[in-house]
Amino acid sequence: MGRSAGGTALIDLLAGPVLPAARGLLGCLLSAGDVTVRLTEVEAYAGTAGDPASHAHRGRTPRNAVMFGPPGYAYVYFTYGMHWCMNVVTGPEGEASAVLLRAGAVVSGIELARSRRRSTVDRDLARGPARLCSALGIDRTVYGTYLLGDGPVRLSPPASPVPPSTVESGPRVGVNGAHDRPWRFWIAGDPTVSPYRRHTPRRPTP
DNA sequence: AGTAGGATAATCT
DNA sequence: GATTATCCTACTG
Numbered sequence: 001m002g003r004s005a006g007g008t009a010l011i012d013l014l015a016g017p018v019l020p021a022a023r024g025l026l027g028c029l030l031s032a033g034d035v036t037v038r039l040t041e042v043e044a045y046a047g048t049a050g051d052p053a054s055h056a057h058r059g060r061t062p063r064n065a066v067m068f069g070p071p072g073y074a075y076v077y078f079t080y081g082m083h084w085c086m087n088v089v090t091g092p093e094g095e096a097s098a099v100l101l102r103a104g105a106v107v108s109g110i111e112l113a114r115s116r117r118r119s120t121v122d123r124d125l126a127r128g129p130a131r132l133c134s135a136l137g138i139d140r141t142v143y144g145t146y147l148l149g150d151g152p153v154r155l156s157p158p159a160s161p162v163p164p165s166t167v168e169s170g171p172r173v174g175v176n177g178a179h180d181r182p183w184r185f186w187i188a189g190d191p192t193v194s195p196y197r198r199h200t201p202r203r204p205t206p
Numbered sequence: 207a208g209t210a211g212g213a214t215a216a217t218c219t
Numbered sequence: 220g221a222t223t224a225t226c227c228t229a230c231t232g
Binding site for chain 1: 214
């Protein structure tokens with residue numbers, strides 16, 4: 001139970017290094033209430049281990065505290081004054097690495113997801129980290145909950161394994177530095193993968 | 207098609 | 220007081 005074809009449980013994958021964990025999360029199913037999404041795009045963040053783009057890079061704060069705990073928990077943060085985004089905590093306790101869930105395809109509960117996202121096509125329902133959370137109804141109440149048990153949000157292994165040859169990687173989206181690290185992973189050719197956009201610097205307000 | 211700018215509030219220095 | 224792991228709308232070609 002809970003073991004994929006390779007014989008590795010999901011929790012063991014999440015407990016290991018962040019890059020294999022990120023790849024392994026592709027194709028996984030994320031359920032919240034009656035809506036289920038198949039993950040198609042993720043990004044790895046290495047915490048304090050020399051990753052300036054991570055929220056945990058400058059050390060532990062009340063907001064990022066859950067990232068320093070054991071793997072398999074949800075790190076949910078609020079950004080730009082209106083959006084929620086969700087990470088899965090990885091690595092051993094004490095190491096603040098995590099994987100940002102960037103996009104997915106709605107495979108169940110699509111009518112409920114549609115009702116939460118107005119005037120958009122189905123492909124865009126969970127295309128982008130904030131849209132994904134919105135489609136699933138994820139907010140601050142999910143912060144710190146365990147994803148591999150009977151919580152409000154549940155993560156389960158892929159229904160069918162994702163062939164490694166269909167996984168591509170590239171630079172992360174929306175971050176200022178560290179463009180040399182191809183730590184964004186996605187399923188090649190999937191229409192729900194968000195287009196690459198470089199971070200747009202904001203001009204100083206007049 | 208692609209890009210530019212505004213919305214809007216918690217978090218950190 | 221500055222910054223932000225974004226999304227949406229409106230504009231240009």
